[in-house]
Amino acid sequence: MTEALGILMLEGKMADVPGCMVNEQTWPYPVRRMVVPGAKTPRTAEDAKALLPLYVEAARELEQRGVRVITANCGLMALVQQEVAAAVRTPVVLSSLVAVPAVARMIAPGTRIGVLTFFPDAVGEHNFTSCGWSSADFPVSVAGVGEYESWRRFLATKEADAELHAELREDLRRVIHEFLAREPDIGALVSECTMLPAVLDELRPDLPVPVFDILTVLDWTVSGFGRQRSDGKVTAGV
Structure with missing residues (x-):
């Protein structure tokens, strides 16, 4: 089954609790997580911008793997939203x-x-x-x-x-x-x-x-490829 969502992950330990991106209970659809090699937690805008080449490369790999929507698990990556979105045809939502x-x-x-x-x-x-x-x-x-x-x-x-x-x-x-x-x-x-x-x-x-x-915004974006019905089935796409 095609993954509805591809998540670009920072290196290191992430919170594995419901509502956070690592946790399986957070998502009602298939998800592919990809740790971006070399992506350390950004502390400043300059740190986030410096990660752009790594995120572009990883986003292109997720696109090749067929994910429907691409996101990231750090809100500061909003600073490269437009550049990453321009590098792929897959919808990109790096920040709510x-x-x-x-x-x-x-x-x-x-x-x-x-x-x-x-x-x-x-x-x-x-x-x-x-x-x-x-x-x-x-x-x-x-x-x-x-x-x-x-x-x-x-x-x-x-x-x-x-x-x-x-x-x-x-x-x-x-x-x-x-x-x-x-x-x-x-x-x-x-x-x-x-x-x-x-x-x-x-x-x-x-x-x-x-x-x-970020969860509600991603749910909305993913629903563009298939909306979940009341019986739990998805109309199409995901």
Whole structure:
């Protein structure tokens, strides 16, 4: 069966918990993971840009293997979204930030989009323009979880037992509610960080605005090749 999704992976240990890209329970369709040789976790925009040749080569290999959609497990790779997309014919989604223009048009004109991330100072105009839009096009604000010890521990260890999972969930809940109280004109949230989906599904039912993340954006992209029916079967393609 053709893999619906190809994931370009950084070297090293990644979080193997539901909601994160390594975990098999995260995906309802076939997935192929490919570790990009030499791809270390980027710490700066310059680090991410330096990985471009490696990601282009790996994306082309995934395309040759027949995957339907290509993504990556690090949100900072948004900085090479356009270059990798230009190197292959397969749809490329390296960051949920590519969905901001579509989300902005779903909500009332002028309504703000809240971007959730890990460290807010690492996500700004360069990330936005690399995904094809700017804050002049769509008003955005950014909030992050990086000040919380629970999330810093998860980032460092890539592990989360039941106790830490509960802490991650409640700390993210606190960030979101404080964010919405501070920016009452937010009409939707977009999670840029690929680690936040580990607990986001538990929070969505109680939030007053929709939350889009890398998983929901990829589900939408993959559905272009075959939509899953209520009986669990896929209409075609994946």
